[in-house]
Amino acid sequence: MINLGIEMVLDTVWDEDFASPSSEKHRKLSSDIATAMASVFRNESRFVGVVVTRIRKGSTIADLQLLHNGGENFDDVATSMLRQASRNGLQVGGARVLGLEQKEEESPVTSGGFDNRWLGFLGVFPVVILIVIAIAIQRQRKRERKQRAQREAMKKTWPFVRNLNSLRTV
Structure with missing residues (x-):
């Protein structure tokens, strides 16, 4: 399974509960993000799911990983689909998505829980x-x-x- 890091900026007021993965607000927003991403990629067979790795302040920013089975140009296709969805007014739980950006950093999320950063070491x-x-x-x-x-x-x-x-x- 391969990951594509995405940063999502939401048009919603920051709430400190978003930062805590154990809070109900964090779980709800994560679920809403997963639902929104599933709707964007509903016709993309390589898409497996999404994992919200962190929600942070700066407006409200969600760092997430798109999980997929790989294949040629998935990153480009996914980036294009996300841009189009954002232009079409993509919403997450009633909040408008202000921006979606691909992140270049290595992802700690993998199948089986193994951290890819160890491979470099x-x-x-x-x-x-x-x-x-x-x-x-x-x-x-x-x-x-x-x-x-x-x-x-x-x-x-x-x-x-x-x-x-x-x-x-x-």
Whole structure:
């Protein structure tokens, strides 16, 4: 299931209860939004539903996710259908929709409750680990070269050191 983030601006007076998902007003407005979106997409077979992720102040703004089965150009088709519905006076529970805008951010809503943002982290994590390992190996090799160079310099400066080492075996 794929998500399309939408920001919906409503011509309604802000009520603090809208911000609380447990409030009756929030649930009612969310239900009205879902009903309005279902009517807009009633002839679109790829449309699955809508999830209201947040209702916030700034007039009254609802952030929602259109859930769909994908397919070619769904985002473009959905954006076009929403613009047309808005021009035709789309209403949500008696309030006129003043604006609908597609959001570019990644959606936390997915089927099965898995958060897509983790996929980016999981993809980057192994790369970071490999870089850290490569740096550690490089530093170890540099240390070994430095120690080898110091031993060689010591042998050239003190040739008798080699002879002392051979005497110790007795």
